[in-house]
Amino acid sequence: xFSAIYIESEIRDHPRSRAILKRxxxxxxxxxxxxxxxxxxxxxxxxMQKQYPALILARKHGRKVLxxxxxxxxxxxxSHYFSHMLNCIYxxxxxxLQGMYRSAHCVLFVNFEDFADSIRQSIxxxxxxxxxxxxxxxxxxxxxxxxxxxxxxxxxxxxxxxAVLELRTKSTQIxxxxxxxxxxxxxxxxxxxxxxxxxxWEQDVPSIEKRLAALARLQEAGWPVALRFEPxxxxxxxxxxxxxxxxxxxxxxxGRLHSVSTGLFRMPTDFFRNTLKxxxxxxxxxxxxxxxxxxxxxxxxxxEVWLTELETTLFxxxxxxxxxxxxx
Amino acid sequence: xxxxxxxxxxxxxxxxxxLEWFDLExxxxxxxxxxxxxxxxxxxxISGMGAENSAAGVRFLHERQFPGFRAWLxxxxxxxxxxxxxxxxxxxxxxxxxxxxxxxxxxxxxGLPGCGLIxxxxxxxxxxxxxxxxxxxxxxxxxxxxxxxxxxxxxFKIVSDNRENPVSKVSPQQVPELFRNQESAIRKLxxxxxxxxxxxxxxxxxxxxxxxxxxKYRFSATRKAALAQYCRRYxxxxxxxxxxxxxxxxxxxAASLMTTMRMELALPDETGEMxx
Numbered sequence: 001x002f003s004a005i006y007i008e009s010e011i012r013d014h015p016r017s018r019a020i021l022k023r024x025x026x027x028x029x030x031x032x033x034x035x036x037x038x039x040x041x042x043x044x045x046x047x048m049q050k051q052y053p054a055l056i057l058a059r060k061h062g063r064k065v066l067x068x069x070x071x072x073x074x075x076x077x078x079s080h081y082f083s084h085m086l087n088c089i090y091x092x093x094x095x096x097l098q099g100m101y102r103s104a105h106c107v108l109f110v111n112f113e114d115f116a117d118s119i120r121q122s123i124x125x126x127x128x129x130x131x132x133x134x135x136x137x138x139x140x141x142x143x144x145x146x147x148x149x150x151x152x153x154x155x156x157x158x159x160x161x162x163a164v165l166e167l168r169t170k171s172t173q174i175x176x177x178x179x180x181x182x183x184x185x186x187x188x189x190x191x192x193x194x195x196x197x198x199x200x201w202e203q204d205v206p207s208i209e210k211r212l213a214a215l216a217r218l219q220e221a222g223w224p225v226a227l228r229f230e231p232x233x234x235x236x237x238x239x240x241x242x243x244x245x246x247x248x249x250x251x252x253x254x255g256r257l258h259s260v261s262t263g264l265f266r267m268p269t270d271f272f273r274n275t276l277k278x279x280x281x282x283x284x285x286x287x288x289x290x291x292x293x294x295x296x297x298x299x300x301x302x303x304e305v306w307l308t309e310l311e312t313t314l315f316x317x318x319x320x321x322x323x324x325x326x327x328x
Numbered sequence: 329x330x331x332x333x334x335x336x337x338x339x340x341x342x343x344x345x346x347l348e349w350f351d352l353e354x355x356x357x358x359x360x361x362x363x364x365x366x367x368x369x370x371x372x373x374i375s376g377m378g379a380e381n382s383a384a385g386v387r388f389l390h391e392r393q394f395p396g397f398r399a400w401l402x403x404x405x406x407x408x409x410x411x412x413x414x415x416x417x418x419x420x421x422x423x424x425x426x427x428x429x430x431x432x433x434x435x436x437x438x439g440l441p442g443c444g445l446i447x448x449x450x451x452x453x454x455x456x457x458x459x460x461x462x463x464x465x466x467x468x469x470x471x472x473x474x475x476x477x478x479x480x481x482x483x484f485k486i487v488s489d490n491r492e493n494p495v496s497k498v499s500p501q502q503v504p505e506l507f508r509n510q511e512s513a514i515r516k517l518x519x520x521x522x523x524x525x526x527x528x529x530x531x532x533x534x535x536x537x538x539x540x541x542x543x544k545y546r547f548s549a550t551r552k553a554a555l556a557q558y559c560r561r562y563x564x565x566x567x568x569x570x571x572x573x574x575x576x577x578x579x580x581x582a583a584s585l586m587t588t589m590r591m592e593l594a595l596p597d598e599t600g601e602m603x604x
Contacts, residue, residue, distance in 0.1 A: 004437075030444070052437040
């Protein structure tokens, strides 16, 4: 999975670093002062690096909890996000991360306790219900066997029942969750696209069947699970989304889902420009696009009609009250 | 697609085995630096010793090549406190001893042993740190990284001296032998870089029709950039043959050509895929 492990000198002896270095004892261990010496340097090529990414172990300095972008998640109070990782082990062609970073290496911040302090502070200052999204700059669970992220944060959030944690993932790494008592304020939200889109544009991601099986196991164990049909990309098969919905709601109990959402393909203009430079040969980005309020999306003349049709299909399976449309 | 790889060495004795393995012939004899090349996209420059010479050698070779994506590889001998002579290292951290500036060459996962390195101005005899010591890599890397993506710039060093076998006892005649003992590692690295630079060329090469159209019409800088993008979009959408037809058609001027291309690109795919 990784070609090398870079370690910031100051966290070399951190227990989490030591455990990870032990796990990857056969890979080169390369020490650096700050992760920025290796990550996101000028003239790095994300596409090339994605073929042999490294793992960088670092300490997160500065602000650790940030306001979630408007319209990012479900409406349940103040929304925040925090990133214990930068980048993702999967390679989804539509992902904004490839336009955000010049580097495809994964950065794992090992000072979870500092994140927990910041979250505790946000909860105390915010008042009322607050939602914390962990899968904005990474996949929340994909590196769980290495990071033990959920193993640390789920029990932490269990102590703060007025706060909600969303683990956004495409991973089937659910062992650590299944070993814990389900936590009603920790939602495991899994993203899905149609089968053709997944096969074409989601490299290294577990199959739809495997992901649904993992979600079903979590649901059976009592975890709140959620579905994110995102990004919605047009498919050659006009019934592809209907088939995906049928499959998902056959495998899962629709009545016990925390929420279901949809979102179109969209990317901030700068990130899209960078992504287009990286993948000038990618048909997805060669299509007509439109830019509104600094966000690029595919130019679909009947977009609103299409979305409404998809929502109507969805509402055959779920209560509209559990549905939201991610900001477009 | 053949990928280009430029090799940089400090001394003719370091070049000897490489010239044989890759059938490299001297090009432009009599220049400031001796340069070699073959028909398979591999070139070599002998820069002389020292970081500044290495950087100048890289620049010299680059200025004599056609534009294109090429990987760069510095191969040479180095000292190490305890690694056995003849041991080869793919360098993963380069520190310029004088300035303290650091570079981080990529680790491509080829299974080659890795090591940090400090570039010094004079041969190192005390080997104070657990790293390799050379006299060129920092200059080489800083220069080559400015010419391509840093993901295509590597340094491979072969240990010629250590605490038990000090640099004063290294005979120049040993150098080609040290290289020959690392033939498989060097070939593996060169093959990897050829693949990578070929991939790069495939990804980022502008279709030939772009040049054809540039010669037929007059474009402003903005339109020229848009034309390159349009040509790439035709190819990405699988419409190369239509792009070729357009390149052979006659338009009133560049604006008329661009309007046609823009309108065609807005049309949905004939296959219906992603046609919404």
